[in-house]
Amino acid sequence: MTGNNFSSKMETMDKKGYTPLEIVDKREWREDFFSLFFHSPLLTSSLRSGHFLMVRDPDAPTLLSRPFSMGRLFHDEGIFELFFQVVGKGTESMARKRVGDTLSVLGPLGNPFPLEKPGRVLLIAGGRGISPFLSALPVLAESKRDYSLLYGAKTARTLLFRPFLADFPVSYRTDDGSFGQRGLVVDGLSREVDLVFACGPEKMLERVALFYKDLPTEVYLSLEERMGCGTGICYGCARKVRTDRGVEMVRVCEEGPVFEASRVVWDE
Amino acid sequence: MSDLSFSIGPLRFPNPVVLASGTAGYGYELEPYIDLDLLGGFITKGIYPAPRAGNPSPRVYETPSGMLNAIGLQGIGMVRFRDEVLPFWERYKPPLGINVAGECPEDYARVVEYLDSHPRIDFYEINLSCPNVQTGGRSPSWFPEETKGILSTLRPLTKRPLIAKLSPHARSVEEIAFAAQEAGADGVSLINTFIGLAVDLKSRRPILHNLFGGVSGPAVKPMALAMVYKVFQRVSLPILGMGGIVSGRDLLEFIVAGASGVQIGTATIVDPQAPLRILREASELLPSLGCDSLGELRGSLKPYR
Numbered sequence: 001m002t003g004n005n006f007s008s009k010m011e012t013m014d015k016k017g018y019t020p021l022e023i024v025d026k027r028e029w030r031e032d033f034f035s036l037f038f039h040s041p042l043l044t045s046s047l048r049s050g051h052f053l054m055v056r057d058p059d060a061p062t063l064l065s066r067p068f069s070m071g072r073l074f075h076d077e078g079i080f081e082l083f084f085q086v087v088g089k090g091t092e093s094m095a096r097k098r099v100g101d102t103l104s105v106l107g108p109l110g111n112p113f114p115l116e117k118p119g120r121v122l123l124i125a126g127g128r129g130i131s132p133f134l135s136a137l138p139v140l141a142e143s144k145r146d147y148s149l150l151y152g153a154k155t156a157r158t159l160l161f162r163p164f165l166a167d168f169p170v171s172y173r174t175d176d177g178s179f180g181q182r183g184l185v186v187d188g189l190s191r192e193v194d195l196v197f198a199c200g201p202e203k204m205l206e207r208v209a210l211f212y213k214d215l216p217t218e219v220y221l222s223l224e225e226r227m228g229c230g231t232g233i234c235y236g237c238a239r240k241v242r243t244d245r246g247v248e249m250v251r252v253c254e255e256g257p258v259f260e261a262s263r264v265v266w267d268e
Numbered sequence: 269m270s271d272l273s274f275s276i277g278p279l280r281f282p283n284p285v286v287l288a289s290g291t292a293g294y295g296y297e298l299e300p301y302i303d304l305d306l307l308g309g310f311i312t313k314g315i316y317p318a319p320r321a322g323n324p325s326p327r328v329y330e331t332p333s334g335m336l337n338a339i340g341l342q343g344i345g346m347v348r349f350r351d352e353v354l355p356f357w358e359r360y361k362p363p364l365g366i367n368v369a370g371e372c373p374e375d376y377a378r379v380v381e382y383l384d385s386h387p388r389i390d391f392y393e394i395n396l397s398c399p400n401v402q403t404g405g406r407s408p409s410w411f412p413e414e415t416k417g418i419l420s421t422l423r424p425l426t427k428r429p430l431i432a433k434l435s436p437h438a439r440s441v442e443e444i445a446f447a448a449q450e451a452g453a454d455g456v457s458l459i460n461t462f463i464g465l466a467v468d469l470k471s472r473r474p475i476l477h478n479l480f481g482g483v484s485g486p487a488v489k490p491m492a493l494a495m496v497y498k499v500f501q502r503v504s505l506p507i508l509g510m511g512g513i514v515s516g517r518d519l520l521e522f523i524v525a526g527a528s529g530v531q532i533g534t535a536t537i538v539d540p541q542a543p544l545r546i547l548r549e550a551s552e553l554l555p556s557l558g559c560d561s562l563g564e565l566r567g568s569l570k571p572y573r
Contacts, residue, residue: 063335063485064537229536233291233292234291235313236328238339
């Protein structure tokens with residue numbers, strides 16, 4: 001924490017807050033995909049697949065922080081990866097950052113995937129939805145369970161992390177057939193699993209939910225919504241979810257971002 | 269130590285940093301991030317008699333130096349608020365304000381009547397100005413008679429301070445503030461958000477599902493300061509000033525323009541610890557202005573003519 005006078009200690013005692021973290025490495029992928037690497041043993045050891053982080057560039061012209069799920073965790077070095085695609089002004093300014101620059105980071109936030117649940121696991125990733133599974137795969141491998149990843153993208157060029165994924169059971173799909181099987185991930189779903197964890201475009205998540213609707217498989221989806229605060233105070237990221245009280249608008253940042261598929265209400 | 273306290277009627281606020289309604293949840297959401305006891309005050313999300321789902325998403329969007337929101341007063345309603353939220357606040361000291369909302373004067377009255385016996389409540393902020401419900405942004409505080417009508421209905425129902433929260437869209441905010449004073453309000457908060465629109469060029473749809481939203485953040489600060497100053501000239505009521513305060517310097521500028529205390533909103537959304545940073549910055553800056561208390565600074569703007 002910064003500041004050393006009494007009042008600033010009072011402000012932050014036992015409390016979680018934005019922390020300036022230095023970028024220790026940067027990787028530029030294809031098609032506007034980037035990875036930034038941060039050194040933080042505390043965050044690296046507390047982040048779980050499905051958690052998210054709010055990130056802000058104090059020098060950027062933008063005001064609000066942006067939510068990101070983290071990518072790989074390097075526990076020995078205390079380094080975590082932030083993997084993102086440039087989609088607007090916030091991510092644009094992040095992509096211009098260099099090694100040695102700092103960003104303000106708040107986390108871990110939200111509820112992670114319940115990886116500890118027993119049974120055969122299928123991970124489903126669409127496009128940049130691969131991000132949370134980069135930390136889930138090593139955990140599942142260590143637990144010696146029956147698991148696999150189904151990973152789809154538009155084309156081979158955007159099917160990223162393949163060298164890292166070579167150590168894990170992965171089947172690939174591309175829309176144009178340029179790598180793996182041709183077609184959508186939702187065409188490759190298996191009934192022979194007990195647990196499904198999925199992250200990717202909204203349409204993909206909805207089709208995953210529909211596929212397993214009447215099967216005993218437990219399905220968990222990581223949802224996205226435009227976010228204001230990331231901390232539960234603004235109610236900006238709410239969406240329709242079935243709760244004990246009926247269908248309610250529920251915050252993706254606080255009650256999610258991981259939801260049981262059977263609780264999610266799909267519009268239209 | 270500088271004196272940062274101020275009062276509204278008999279109610280003393282230990283410092284000028286009050287969290288604005290709708291930007292700080294019900295309070296418990298902020299517990300992991302700040303010591304709530306260090307705040308000058310807290311105002312809850314708008315409380316309606318019944319629970320409300322609010323608007324469909326998208327509800328928020330970043331705009332130049334600010335943000336646009338149309339949450340639509342999602343809320344748990346007064347019954348759950350009393351049962352689930354008020355007990356939480358018994359663990360903390362700062363003045364607690366209930367933001368009272370409604371679609372008609374009877375709604376406001378039901379909320380005040382239902383909650384008023386609870387000992388933890390310190391004041392009411394009457395939301396006469398939320399632009400995000402489906403009325404095209406129209407709000408009672410555009411009109412002196414409607415403002416008076418709602419406040420005079422509420423005045424006999426409680427002994428606690430009533431603070432009227434005003435829209436920046438009235439023809440004359442100072443006349444609305446005067447009407448509030450005449451109807452027995454103990455203070456005014458201003459300003460609520462400006463009505464705004466964001467367009468997605470590709471789809472030609474509004475970005476917010478609700479079409480219009482409320483603009484807040486640094487972009488609105490000059491307009492907010494002007495209105496605080498005008499209202500300070502017109503009425504004797506204490507003013508809670510707000511609009512784009514993100515630093516201690518911003519806070520003190522509102523005091524100079526005439527505010528008794530301020531509310532922090534968008535800055536808390538950006539960083540939950542921002543309110544306490546702003547308070548620290550203001551308390552460090554005050555002595556350098558040659559002042560021992562906020563009172564010395566209040567309304568001290570010196571126009572050229």
